[in-house]
Amino acid sequence: MxxxxxxxxxxxxxxxxxxxxxxxxxxxxxxxxxxxxxxxxxxxxxxxxxxxxxxxxxxxxxxxxxxxxxxxxxxxxxxxxxxxxxxxxxxxxxxxxxxxxxxxxxxxxxxxxxxxxxxxxxxxxxxxxxxxxxxxxxxxxxxxxxxxxxxxxxxxxxxxxxxxxxxxxxxxxxxxxxxxxxxxxxxxxxxAALTGWWLLRPLRHIERSISDLGENRLNQAIRIGGPADLRRVGKQLDWLRVRLSELEANRNRVLRHVSHELKTPLASLREGVSLLADGVLGRLTPEQQEVTAILEHNTRALQERIEQLLHYNAIQFDSRRLDLQPSALLPMVREVASELQLQAQARGVAIDIVGDAPLVRADPGKLRIALSNLIANAVGFSPTGSKVRVELSAQDEKVLIDCIDDGPGIRPEESERIFEPFFQGSHPDERTSKGTGIGLAIVREFIAAHHGKVSALPVERGAHFRVELPHAT
CATH class of the missing domain: 1.20.120.1730 (Four Helix Bundle (Hemerythrin (Met), subunit A))
Structure with a gap:
């Protein structure tokens, strides 16, 4: 035809x-x-x-x-x-x-x-x-x-x-x-209206298809109608969708294989180190015990990194699947603070929540995970006897969530890298409880999925993180 x-x-x-x-x-x-x-x-x-x-x-x-x-x-x-x-x-x-x-x-x-x-x-x-x-x-x-x-x-x-x-x-x-x-x-x-409908309908479909590709929704075939050249563009987009699906499947398969290939010898290594540490093969000298402790620590750290990598990959995949609904932020933040209360008490840190904000369209479960990681990060870096302040407000068509702590802060050159997976800044040792290095990366993934953004604002003391989300209306 x-x-x-x-x-x-x-x-x-x-x-x-x-x-x-x-x-x-x-x-x-x-x-x-x-x-x-x-x-x-x-x-x-x-x-x-x-x-x-x-x-x-x-x-x-x-x-x-x-x-x-x-x-x-x-x-x-x-x-x-x-x-x-x-x-x-x-x-x-x-x-x-x-x-x-x-x-x-x-x-x-x-x-x-x-x-x-x-x-x-x-x-x-x-x-x-x-x-x-x-x-x-x-x-x-x-x-x-x-x-x-x-x-x-x-x-x-x-x-x-x-x-x-x-x-x-x-x-x-x-x-x-x-x-x-x-x-x-x-x-x-x-x-003109018929021509516009004939031309703009496939263009809107192309726009939605590109958004689906960007959101990693690759399970539905792309079929574009209308003029011949736009239909060719639709076929190219569907080819790109298939290629992205294959790449995603290959990536997941490689991660599974790599994790399996790493975990199996790592388990054997940990077993051997454990046998050495327990003296099964004979009593160890103090120097040998020190080397054995170092080996045990590093093998445990390597296993944790592998598990973190798999967990972060699952988080990336899951962040694009949202069940959006109007959500109130203040009750959500209070629930998150209540869940982190034991951790805060153990550190001697108080969590203050002030202000309020309009409703936002969000997936409550995933937004709660992002807020929990953000506040937990502030509690973990805060010194004993300090406070973590969470402020809710509205500005123009945006809802603002500010999380402020009195910890060691963030160097200006690291304000963007701090959201990268496994990056813990230049002073991770100042934190009493070691983190995984993916908490803030998870925050950015989930907030970006809600069409918002998170950033580290410059302050003289401590750290100031700001989350911006669009209104529900």
């Missing part, structure tokens, strides 16, 4: 959105051009109609004036002027009638009255008395004036209606254009 790449999908989406918006813009531009063309044509027609109406009115006045002058003076020039004005008026009337169908009845009556006036003016002067001709012509000419008023009103009404229709058309085109633009924008948003 052919699947587009991330870049081609993004480009196709961009071009589709441009095409949609461009089509809406071109359609709106064509509608605007069509409306402008129709408006210009309509305006020209209305202007011509208004001009013809004005010419009709002027030529009617000329026709009337020429007719009256001919009836008075009976000079042929007046009659010719009257006939010319009538002909121009009839031409203007014909144009009005062509453009305005509603003017046809009035135009027909105008022609009838114009013909009657012309007949009265140019009729036989011997057969029809002048007075009768004058009255007939005056009546016909007066009717022409009234008909002109009617035609002018019809033209004005037509112009008003035409302008109203133009405005209605404009509103209709504007509404149509608005809906086209809104439709184009909505379609573009939908297309």
């Amino acid at each position: 052919l699947r587009p790449s991330f870049s081609s999908t993004l480009l196709a989406s961009f071009l589709s959105i441009v095409a949609i918006l461009g089509a809406a813009a071109v359609s709106g531009w064509l509608d605007l051009e069509s409306f402008a063309r129709d408006s210009r044509r309509s305006a020209a027609a209305l202007l011509e109609l208004n001009s013809d109406m004005q010419q009709l009115a002027e030529r009617t006045v000329d026709f009337e004036r020429g007719a009256r002058q001919y009836l008075v003076h009976e000079e042929i020039s007046f009659l010719e002027r009257s006939n010319g004005a009538r002909a121009e008026a009839l031409a203007a009337l014909a144009r009005i009638e062509t453009q305005l169908a509603d003017a046809a009845p009035l135009a027909s009556r105008w022609r009838e009255q114009a013909a009657a006036a012309d007949a009265a003016v140019a009729g036989d002067t011997t057969a029809i008395p002048l007075e009768l001709r004058s009255r007939t012509a005056a009546t016909a000419l007066a009717e022409l004036a009234r008909l002109n008023d009617g035609l002018a009103q019809t033209v004005r009404t037509h112009i008003i209606d035409s302008n109203g229709k133009s405005l209605d058309t404009l509103d209709q085109r504007r509404e149509q254009l608005t809906w086209q633009i809104l439709g184009a924008l909505a379609l573009s948003v939908v297309l």
